[in-house]
Amino acid sequence: MSPKIEKIIVKYLTKSASANDLDVLSRWIKIPSNIELFKDFVKTHYVINYSVNNPDTEKLLIQLLMVVRKEKSFLYKLRNQSVYKYTAAAILVGMMVFAYLFKDNMHLGDVEENTPVIVHKVVEPGSDKATLTLANGEQVALEEGTFLQTQNANSDGVKIIYEASESDFEKTEYNYLTIPRGGQFFVKLSDGTQVWLNSESQLKYPVKFKEGESRIVELVYGEGYFEVSPSSKHKGASFQVVNKSQIVEVIGTEFNIKAYKDESNVYTTLVEGRVVVNVDDLSSNLKPSQQLNLNKENKDLIVKTVDVYNQISWKDGVFSFDEKSLKEMMVILSRWYDVDVEFQNKSIENEMFSGVLRKSQSLEEILNSIKNFEIIKDFEITDKKVILN
Template sequence: MSPKEARIITVKFLNNEASVAELNQLSHWIEENPSNDVAFKEYLNIYHTLDKRQVFDAMQAYRKTEAIINAKQNRSKVFRLNIYKYAAAAVLVGVLLTAYLFKQDSIFGSDDMVTPVIVNNAIKPGANKAILTLEDGKEIVFEKGASLQTNNATSNGEKIIYEAHKGQALAYNTLTIPRGGQFFVKLSDGTQVWLNSESQLKYPVNFTEGESRKVELVYGEAYFDVSPSTEHKGASFEVINDNQLVHVLGTEFNVKAYNDEDEVYTTLVEGKVEISSSKEQHILKPGEQSRLNKNVNTLSVEAVDVYRQISWKEGIFSFKRMTLEDIMTILSRWYDMDVVFENEELKQRGFNGSLGKEQPIEQILENIKSFGVIKNYEIRNKQVILK
């Protein structure tokens, strides 16, 4: 593909008009040569400097094409992983955020902008890291450069892979993801699990053949791509949490169950799951999300934008009509930082948009500030103060 053709498809991508074939073509072109990567980002910069108030949600291109991809049973991993990597990087470079207010009629003007105070900034984006607790209580710390090799599992410090062994005694491992971390684990039945920051998963090292496969999401958020029951003599898969049970036959879904949140969210991507609480049950369809209120133990179900719920797994935070307080709760887990609101009213301000998870925290705060959502901010060690 020539540079001119790449520019044409890029413009179509930015205006939500590119086809699936064109997006895949663009992804391949970007990967062919580092200079193409640079050129693509330059196109994005040019596009968004034409008008700083130009608003573009990179996820719209995904939503428009996802239905076509699913209909053709051709969920292109290259498209999903590549295009969004660059879309996420462009989010902050091109200021792809829409500022808005929930309880105010106007936002701070640019005349109010002042220089932020940054003292000993120790806030860094998260990384692949975890703590593995074995059946005997021994702990193994995983991070880049670490390794593990046992009869059941191998790890390069950034993920852990289990292998099935028949006739082995039932034993459990617990994987804890700290603030500022994420991790991937492939269970012995082939089920793949992506764990978000501040999460904990307990699971058997080896599942008992023919019996229901049970794991416990003790707290936090996890995306499950479950090995189908047809490959395990009909054995179903269950995800247990203090507040609910997810019964699975073979599917992809996301469970968000943080201790400091009042609701447990289960989002179905593919397949079929049954959600059970102590009071009621619901069967989810793809594209639906259940919300379990932990205080009154009630379940509700609604259709959602699935990608916004699972984009964290692809390296993107995607927000839609979220308060600044809720957004900062999510960011604080990933960046392992504390957030202080100097003015309580700021908590109800917010924006729509998407943020790349590899972005420095200063860049994120500058873009929030540029839309007048906040007047200014301070960074002191691992604390952010919003003003």
């Protein structure tokens, strides 16, 4: 096996392969003599502990080869999406491979069959939905199948688009977009800035920005991904995202802010461009791939380099977890599936998990994937409550 192929396999399995890398790997695997080389390399360097002694390991490796071929085209569908710019699509494909591989095969040797899961209700994934509060206080429910048109905006139920207007208001009018648990939504502001809002979030913004003045929106709570229209297109007008804990000053960039009411920290992650985060009298300049962690109580600021994709994958339809505790994971999942979670066995709260799970899966499928990794023994779902043990 050539060093080039070894390097590509390592990149693939460590979530850093590009679309071209995957293309090379797929073509290389088509050669029959390379299949054994591939399997030997994976076994030697990337064996999964809980399946190494499993007689089905050979079968799983063959499935891996099949999925690499099958999913190759997936990257090309993402070429023109912003996520591709960070070569992060390979993460999705790579981790989907492992989720597929071990979906139904996570057993240790002669481990007895698990007790069947008790499921009383199917909990479907969240969807595009929001409540729009207009300047006059009127509230409009937005969801797939509904349509809305106002003087400045229109919505097809899965997104809302504000149009730039030549008219000038005597006073600035604000709208609120509130995303419930089990929801997500996209809004394009009148200046062309695009915002993806996660579950249990609220954004306050002007219907129209005043020309020449700073463009200011408020992430009241929750999580939002911002792709800001640059100031060069708006006569140098800066852009700010404020909340009660901080002010993020933007030149023209992409970044993610996570500021949930029930969490003690606010996380600002810069993807592209430049932002300055102001907290009281302190300021911090972020570089791409840096994240600022603000403790809301003591105002401590910590800046570190992070894997950007793990922070922003939610907007592209997946949960990407990298050494995330089960307790932290369930907070995220509870928002998307609109459920409450109870740990019957407290000792599993700090069990760690790494992997990518599709947001389009039902909650049962998600929990079965976690169960297959032997992080939980079993689970029960009753109405809107999940019990883990």
